[in-house]
Amino acid sequence: MSRALRILVAAVVLFGGLISLSAAENAPLERGTAITDPDLLRKLDQSDTLTISRLLWPERNADFPLTTDLLFSSLPQLKEIPSAIDAEFDRYVAQYRAASPTESIGVGEGFDVHLFNRAFLKSRDTRFVLAGIVNRMDRAYVSEDSCGEIRLIYRLTRFDGNPDGGKTATRLPMTLNLVMKARDARQTDSNGKPITCAEVARRWLDNGDWQGLIGSVSFPYDAMIDRIETNIQISIAPKSALHDFRSDYLLKVFRYNHDTKLFVESTLENQIDRDRILADDALRRGFKAWLLDPENLREFDRGTVLIPEKFLAKAAVAPTPAGVDASALQPEFGMMQGEGKGEGKAEPVFTDNDVVGALQQAAARGITMENIRSVAGFQRRLNDVTCAGCHQTRGIGGFHFPGVDWLADKPSNSTIVPASPHFFGDQIRRRDILTAFAEGKRPDLSRGFASRPQTRGSRELAGTEYQDGWGAHCSLQNAGSGTADKSFTSWTCATGLTCQAASASSRIGMCFIKTR
Secondary structure: OOHHHHHHHHHHHHHHHHHHHHHHHHOOOOOOOEEOOHHHHHHHHHOOOOOHHHHHOOOOOOOOOOOHHHHHHHOHHHOOHHHHHHHHHHHHHHHHHHHOOOOOEEOOOOOOEEEOOHHHHHOOOEEEEEEEEEEEHHHOOOOHHHOOEEEEEEEEEEEOOOOOOOOOEEEEEEEEEEEEEOOOOOOEOOOOOEOOHHHHHHHHHHHOOHHHHOOOOOOOHHHHEEEEEEEEEEEEEOOOOOOOOEEEEEEEEEEEEOOOOEEEEEOOOOOEOHHHHHHOHHHHHHHHHHHHOHHHHHHHHHOOOOOOHHHEOOOEEEEEOOOOOOOOOOOOOOOEOOOOOOOOOOOOOEOHHHHHHHHHHHHHOOOOOOOOOOHHHHHHHHHHOOHHHHHOOOOEOOEOOOOOOOOOOOHHHOOOOOOOHHHHHOHHHHHHHHHHHHOOOOOOOOOOOOOOOOHHHHHHHEEEOOEEOOOOEEEOEOOOOOOEOHHHOOOOOOOOEEEEEOOOOOOEEEEEEOOO
16 A cells, blocks of 8 residues: 555544534535535645645655645656646737737736736745545546546645745635546455445545545555646736726646656647637538537537537636626637627527527437527537636636635635535535435436526525525526527526516526515
8 A cells, every 4th residue: 555545544534524524514515525624624735645746746755745846846747737838828928919919918016917927836935735625426427437536626825934834825816626536447445346436426425535536545546647627817907998807717637648647738628619610611510510419419408518629629718707798708609690790700600590400300309408498508508518618607706616715814815615606506416416326326417507506406405596596597588579598497586586687688687686
């Protein structure tokens, strides 16, 4: 057994009861599906149990955490990440200067647009702090053998001469997610029996126990690593005479190559490369034909589609706030009929007739749509199936999980909640999936739109901001028709609330108290 695995097993014994207690009393929605207890996360981080360096360098013998300058220079697996991020920054700055030649962009308050300071990634005063652990077995559709994923989420943090933590920490706008397989099909327990998806799920549901991360102490931990996802607030543009406030978030993915032991730049799952598709007639036709195929359309509707890599991008920028009106800030803009007219946009990929015809063809084959029942539903799914589009929906800035701020000295300066309404509203669905796994049943892995949870969680979420309550997203009637759009008919408001439009052109509003 490796030294890292011995530490993991010991930590399970030491902290296991604390996880269950916290989940049961303080975090009912994420009970069994996420670990957000600040005291536990602090102990796991400060004991060096689940630090990035410990997981990627288990033979390391040190009682102090690796600061960022050493992390990227000492761990050969990470050596390609800084240069790939630098290249994205260079492209971003060049594009911004070309689009806004009268504005300055750079690091510091003296510029119109403030860039993220990349010096933080080479600093002895910063390190990545464990900010949360999230069970994503609901993503088992990506690989059934892996039973989905477990995500360890780290937040970049600056320390004033105290990298072990304390009262001098400042959280920086970057997260790094180390994504692990929920299990490896070759794993066995101490008796030599295969570890099943049911066993991993039971451990999480029974104890909120992150020993499900490894499943077995006898299996090489390296085999569980899948990828690293980074999310950086690349720039902030304060409100000025030229524009409203805007903050852009750069999303990147680096997949682990088990042969070379390197994290290699990869495409983002389902992040449609809009500009490249619109500029290439053959690619446009290919994407249209592929997505409108009835079987692919079914998975698209369920939210379990995996779009081929040839249509995807290796980076995405998610601007916030993006608003509810269709605009170039949204990933799918220009791909649907009627978007971007008069702005030099190429011909759309999908017309209304294309979508209506595809829905009719799917129905003729006996395929029932759960979410997409109209052109507007297709358009909304085309946006929120992307990484950037999902991050723009009911997020906190450009993050769905900025993480637990257990280092805060002054609570008024800290993040009050660890995650967005989208994250919390989705926990019922994720727990249902874990329950099905634990009982040996085939789970329903489908998901609704990012704007609103599926009705499977309606009992626990009823009357909350996630479903029907004040601030929940709701369906407006189509102007002049008196009927709601078929894709959103279940998006109602609780008694005493009314659905009010967020903009003149949107089909979606928000639930507010009725006013006379």
